[in-house]
Amino acid sequence: MAIRSICGFAGCEVVELNVQPDHVHLVAMIPAKVGISQLLGRLKGQTSIRLFHQFRHLKKKPYWGNHFWSKGYCVVTVDLDADMIRKYVR
DSSP states (O other), X not given: OXXXXXXHHTTOEEEEEEEOSSOEEEXXXXXXXXXHHHHHHHHHHHHXXXXXXXXXXXXXXXXXXXXXXXXXXXXXXXXXTHHHHHHHHO
């Protein structure tokens, strides 16, 4: 899967991943030297390029404006509730 390979290339470990039709939940171990905004920018950019290339009809939808992902994202650090969050993502 693209998300796992992109994270691996960046030195991150995917702990949990759940892809839904309209959103993605990702729990990852990210080293301190990797900026979260850089990682998510890379994830969104590279996956959207792959999807638009593989499914060319998606670019014809005028309401997307040639953007696959929304501009924002939610990031939460995990410590004591790690097991609960991993179960939720699963």
